[in-house]
Amino acid sequence: MNVKTKNVSADVKFENVQRYLIAKKKGELLEFYQTIVIPQDPTDTRHSFSGDMLVYKLTENKKAIFSYKRGELENGQYYARQTEQSNSQFATIGCLYYHQCTWTSTCDGTFTVVYSRGQGHPTQTLDCGIPQLYQCPGAVWNNTGNGWEVFCNNDPIDPLPPVYPPPTGSGGSGDGGPVVDPIHPSYDDFRYICPTIFRFVAVTTNELWQAANIQNAHCNIKFYDGDSRQYVSRTVEVPNMYFQAPYRDTSGVLLLTPYLASLYATQAFNDGENAMHDAFKSDIYLTSSQLSALWLKTANSIYMGLTKGAGRVTATPPFNTSTPIPIVQYVACP
Amino acid sequence: MLHVHEARILIYLLSMTTLIQLARDNDPFLKEVKGIIIAPDSTSIPQDIIFIPFEYDNLTSIKSCLSSALLDQKLKAYEIYFQGMLTMTPDLQTKLNSQQYITGIVDTTIFPKSNVKILLGIVAFSKQSLQWVKFSEKTKEYDFQLRIAENSYPLHVVYNVNILGIPQFFETPEK
Numbered sequence: 001m002n003v004k005t006k007n008v009s010a011d012v013k014f015e016n017v018q019r020y021l022i023a024k025k026k027g028e029l030l031e032f033y034q035t036i037v038i039p040q041d042p043t044d045t046r047h048s049f050s051g052d053m054l055v056y057k058l059t060e061n062k063k064a065i066f067s068y069k070r071g072e073l074e075n076g077q078y079y080a081r082q083t084e085q086s087n088s089q090f091a092t093i094g095c096l097y098y099h100q101c102t103w104t105s106t107c108d109g110t111f112t113v114v115y116s117r118g119q120g121h122p123t124q125t126l127d128c129g130i131p132q133l134y135q136c137p138g139a140v141w142n143n144t145g146n147g148w149e150v151f152c153n154n155d156p157i158d159p160l161p162p163v164y165p166p167p168t169g170s171g172g173s174g175d176g177g178p179v180v181d182p183i184h185p186s187y188d189d190f191r192y193i194c195p196t197i198f199r200f201v202a203v204t205t206n207e208l209w210q211a212a213n214i215q216n217a218h219c220n221i222k223f224y225d226g227d228s229r230q231y232v233s234r235t236v237e238v239p240n241m242y243f244q245a246p247y248r249d250t251s252g253v254l255l256l257t258p259y260l261a262s263l264y265a266t267q268a269f270n271d272g273e274n275a276m277h278d279a280f281k282s283d284i285y286l287t288s289s290q291l292s293a294l295w296l297k298t299a300n301s302i303y304m305g306l307t308k309g310a311g312r313v314t315a316t317p318p319f320n321t322s323t324p325i326p327i328v329q330y331v332a333c334p
Numbered sequence: 335m336l337h338v339h340e341a342r343i344l345i346y347l348l349s350m351t352t353l354i355q356l357a358r359d360n361d362p363f364l365k366e367v368k369g370i371i372i373a374p375d376s377t378s379i380p381q382d383i384i385f386i387p388f389e390y391d392n393l394t395s396i397k398s399c400l401s402s403a404l405l406d407q408k409l410k411a412y413e414i415y416f417q418g419m420l421t422m423t424p425d426l427q428t429k430l431n432s433q434q435y436i437t438g439i440v441d442t443t444i445f446p447k448s449n450v451k452i453l454l455g456i457v458a459f460s461k462q463s464l465q466w467v468k469f470s471e472k473t474k475e476y477d478f479q480l481r482i483a484e485n486s487y488p489l490h491v492v493y494n495v496n497i498l499g500i501p502q503f504f505e506t507p508e509k
Contacts, residue, residue, distance in 0.1 A: 192421045195353065223382065223444065263353060266421060271463040271500055274418045278495055282470035298467045305466035 192273070192332055193217075195266045199328055200258035202247050203321040210247040210261060211318055214269070215240055217330045221277050221291070232284045236276065236291045242325065243268070243303060244318055245311035256307065264306040268313060272299030353422050354503055363461040363499065368454075368507070370396075370403055371430075372480070373416070375437055375449040379427050382444045383416040384491055385457055387498075392507045396434055396454050404480075404487045413444055413474070413493040414457065414501050422503035429455075429506050442478035442491070452482070454507050459499035469495040 193214070200212040222233035243265040246255045275298040276291050286294075300313040317325055357364050372384040386409055390399045403409060420426050435453035474493040479486045 192417070194421060194424075263356060266353070267463070270418060270421050271467065274415060274495075274500055275463075275467050275469055277415060277418075278469045281474070281493070282472050301466040302463045305463070 193266055193269045193330070195259075195262040197328060197331060198243065198262035198265050199326045200243070200245075200261045200265075201323055201325060203318060203323050203325060204247075205322045206250065207248045207252075208246065208250070209244065209318065210256070210258060211242055211244045211321070211325050212262070212265060213240060213242055213317070213325045213327050214330050215327050217241055217269070217295075219273060221280050223281060232280075234280060234286075234288045234291055236288050236295060238292050238296055238315070240315055240317075241269070241296060241299065242314045242317050243311070244314065245303075245307050256310075261307075261311070264303060264311070265313075267306060268299045268303035271302050272296070272313075357422070357458070357460065357502060361460050361462050363464075364458055364502065365460070365499065366456050366458045366505070367498065368456050370400065371453050371455045371457075372411075372438070372440070372445075372450050373430065373453075374445055375451045377427070377431050379417055379420065379430065381415070381417050382413055384411050384444070384489075385414045385455075385498075386411045386489075390454065390507070394454075396436055396452065399454060400436065400452060400482075409489070411489045411491045412498055413491050414498070415495075416501065416504075419457070419501050419504045423505075426504055429504055433506055436482065439481040440478055443476050450480075452480075456505040456507065458502045458505070460502050461496075461499040463500055464496060471496065473497075 197214070198212045200210045203209050203211045216237065216239060218235065218237040220233060220235050222231055243261070245261045245264070247258075248254055272295050276295045279294055280286055280291060296313060296315060303311045303313045367385075367387050368390060369388050370386040372386070373380045386403065388399070388403045388406075388409070390403075416426075423429065430453075433453045433455075435451040438450050438452055439448070440450050441447045471494070475491065477488060477490050480489055481487075
């Protein structure tokens, strides 16, 4: 998919139509909503969600569009019967309140977006036609200047009837026979780093300071939420991590070998990931960007601790380095 | 003569040995705990497992160990993040799959309606990083039935990293 802007031209995956099934707990019952998430800029994954979310309440045939800017609700408009307190509900829910990503639509042809970041409003050309909204075949796309909206001309078709989760409990089928083994989160969902990946170099003229870069650190975290009895997952990315530590003192005495700096960096990176995993288990509504920030923050705290307060982990490189820091693409352990 | 890839793995394994040794020598918070592992009956590395600390003789078989362990009313089970030990245990998959195990069936939050394998292992935990990073203090607890053949055993599981620490590496019992 080719996306062009005045500043950037890059091939990206088309992700403008993502549909989610939302299960919202209301008292003892679950309410089901289907949403279509339409990001303002599909290439921008650094911030909280900006764009529109079309919400369709499956049980009552109510629809609404909500605009978000950096995770904050800007406005909500209703195009069907207005519900009592839906607006305030969604204002507090946040746009990434989903339990299960069930399907994604893709565009097979060329999709061109032309705009200038921060100047005016985006315009768009859909060379391959309008992305198919299977539940809404007569959808009409409209560029309002604030984002893209889609209106349903006919009644939406529910692609999958909402399925209520089975009652909670334990003990299996009770017949003693084999059970269906679901797909558990496994090694494929997970990445770790090893000391050999780090390349620490002296970055000051007197070798007082050393640093190493890891670019595009990422991992998929996923676990089974016992309350909803569904798997929840996030892809978390940190564009750059700079591990920095003292190297020698002003007399040239070695303070920390690059090897030990790498071992500490490994522990900080991995335990930071572990802390992020733990946070997600405790709060499944944390967004990918919040988890990314947490990963960096905890890695920094651990690295500082291991280096007795002297080292740090930052998202940006140290200033005025005498030697460029090698950019090292993140790879998992062999 | 070693190929480049083999050499890399060798260097990696050597550095892992150093990392474990470094942890054993310098991490005052490191604690190696013997116990029983409950993991999905699969050859892949599970993300999470259930770990039941239990002191056993290295010559004990899993069957006899489990028989005495499951009679212990005060048995405590912990949900732990297993994959995190890969860094210091690069042969984690081999270690997990090369052991004698018995099978069971559970239906619980981390292993919904699952066939599981039950084996012996040693998990090294450390609370070193917990000095600097706050893990969730909220304890998650749940009960489930472990079914082995015709028998069913109730287990109470706790998830709270602060209790045992962060899992660091995994060892098999020496025979």
